[in-house]
Amino acid sequence: MTRSVSQVEQYERCPHQYELQRVKRVTPRPAAWSHQGTAVHAAVEAHERSGRALSQGQVADVFAAEYTTATQAALSREPRLGRWMTAGTDGQSDIEARYILGMDQARAYVRWAEEHQPEIWKSPSGEIGVEKHLTADIGGVTVQGYVDQLVNRSGGSVRVRDVKTGSTKSKFQLQTYGVLARKVIGVEVNDADWYMAKTGNLSRPVDLTGVTEDFVAERFVAMDQAVKVGAFPAKPGFHCRFCDVSHACRFSRT
Numbered sequence: 001m002t003r004s005v006s007q008v009e010q011y012e013r014c015p016h017q018y019e020l021q022r023v024k025r026v027t028p029r030p031a032a033w034s035h036q037g038t039a040v041h042a043a044v045e046a047h048e049r050s051g052r053a054l055s056q057g058q059v060a061d062v063f064a065a066e067y068t069t070a071t072q073a074a075l076s077r078e079p080r081l082g083r084w085m086t087a088g089t090d091g092q093s094d095i096e097a098r099y100i101l102g103m104d105q106a107r108a109y110v111r112w113a114e115e116h117q118p119e120i121w122k123s124p125s126g127e128i129g130v131e132k133h134l135t136a137d138i139g140g141v142t143v144q145g146y147v148d149q150l151v152n153r154s155g156g157s158v159r160v161r162d163v164k165t166g167s168t169k170s171k172f173q174l175q176t177y178g179v180l181a182r183k184v185i186g187v188e189v190n191d192a193d194w195y196m197a198k199t200g201n202l203s204r205p206v207d208l209t210g211v212t213e214d215f216v217a218e219r220f221v222a223m224d225q226a227v228k229v230g231a232f233p234a235k236p237g238f239h240c241r242f243c244d245v246s247h248a249c250r251f252s253r254t
């Protein structure tokens with residue numbers, strides 16, 4: 001069983017949510033914010049893979065195509081917009097607003113990259129460090145991650161960069177990706193940051209110098225063992241409002 005940061009964080013937030021979604025395979029309620037995030041990632045990736053040859057309009061077009069395809073597919077599975085998850089508004093308005101927001105965020109990334117010119121890491125064979133899939137054994141658990149960007153730093157080290165469209169940032173994600181990059185690619189990683197699509201800028205860097213494999217292993221091992229013994233207690237709370245399987249949960253606080 002391959003584990004990921006999102007599995008650990010979901011399990012720690014509410015083991016029952018993990019069970020409903022990943023063991024019982026309850027169909028989650030759709031959310032336009034999730035499609036917006038995926039489509040912005042696709043637009044940023046396309047820009048970087050083109051060697052930043054795409055214009056703002058072309059990158060926005062990538063966003064539009066990805067977002068439209070994803071929302072239409074989700075609408076065909078769940079046409080009742082009242083069941084879509086939103087942050088307060090109605091489903092239709094949310095889908096429309098996030099289309100406009102995502103287009104702006106895609107264009108803003110192009111402007112930011114043009115101004116700051118970060119240098120993307122390249123492997124000796126020429127593979128670029130964008131949406132890099134890394135898998136390694138961490139503390140006896142197989143862990144995988146998709147690293148949004150690996151960026152060259154002066155002095156020869158590499159910085160892990162995660163592209164964020166929402167506000168929730170996970171330091172554990174950066175720590176895990178730093179350990180994976182060191183272990184799988186063999187590069188020196190001392191820090192990490194987030195590109196925040198909401199502001200069109202970088203966060204402050206997160207120091208990873210003291211983050212060891214043993215440090216991140218602890219949480220993966222604890223989650224892996226708990227899942228294997230079938231420990232899925234419910235942890236209801238404020239987060240139930242953002243739970244996409246709450247319709248199947250008898251402990252829901254929504």
Ligand code: SF4
Nearest residue numbers: 014017236240243249
């Ligand atoms: S609704 Fe709340 S208690 Fe139920 S699975 Fe979701 S997060 Fe857990």
